[in-house]
Amino acid sequence: MVKSSLKMTATTENNEMEQLKTDVKEPNRSELTGNLDINIYATKKTIAQGMLDVALLTANASQLKYILQLGHQHEFYFLMVTLISTSLILQITVGSLILARSRYDLNKVEDHARANVLNNSIVWLVFGITVINVFIAAFGIDPGFDSRKVIRLQASTSSAITNQTDKSNPELIEH
Known part of the structure; x- marks a missing residue:
């Protein structure tokens, strides 16, 4: 009797444990992160990348x-x-490709391959832009160099040449 009572108690405890396991459901990934829309994430990433592109474009133009x-x-x-x-x-090419990439719906499996090709192209072009800008920085602007002095020197040199020309040509000298 004690043996069957222990067996019933063990069975009851096992049933209660199974019930607790089913009551405490483990959250899945979407419940932990919320409903993540991959298109919204990609759009925010594209906007951030575009802002960086505009900053670099402005620096290069300057x-x-x-x-x-x-x-x-x-x-x-x-x-x-x-x-x-x-x-x-x-x-400018990267900016165009970013605009083209934003047309694809990443929730559609059929758009994944084309979006992936565009994304890889953008990554390689950005790498090329980075390498080029490293060389621009290396060969570029000397921080100790004052271009205003050169421009003033050019202006004074050209005015000195003009004055010499005027003095050498007596017809231009006013009486």
Whole structure:
């Protein structure tokens, strides 16, 4: 009798444990993270990447303006113009590809392959832009170099040349 009573108690305890296991349901991944919409995540990521692209585009445009103002006096003028122009073209290409990538619905399996190809292309182009901008920084603007002095020097040199020309040509001298 004691043996059957112990057996019933053990069976009852096992049933209660099984009931507790079913009552305490483990949360699945979507319950832990909320309802994550992959499209919203990708959109936010695209916006953040676009803002960084705009910042780099602005910096490169400013560098190009500086190099063009300085002209051939910059030691690496042609290299810098080529690197900055290439970087600008690649950035515009990346921006276009980002816009194209945003058209795909990542919840649709049939869009995954095309979105993946675009994403990989963007990653490689961004890597290329990064390498180019490292070279721009290496060959670029000398922080101790004051372009205003060069521009003033150019202005004073051209005015001195004009004055010498005027003095050498007596017809231009006023009486």
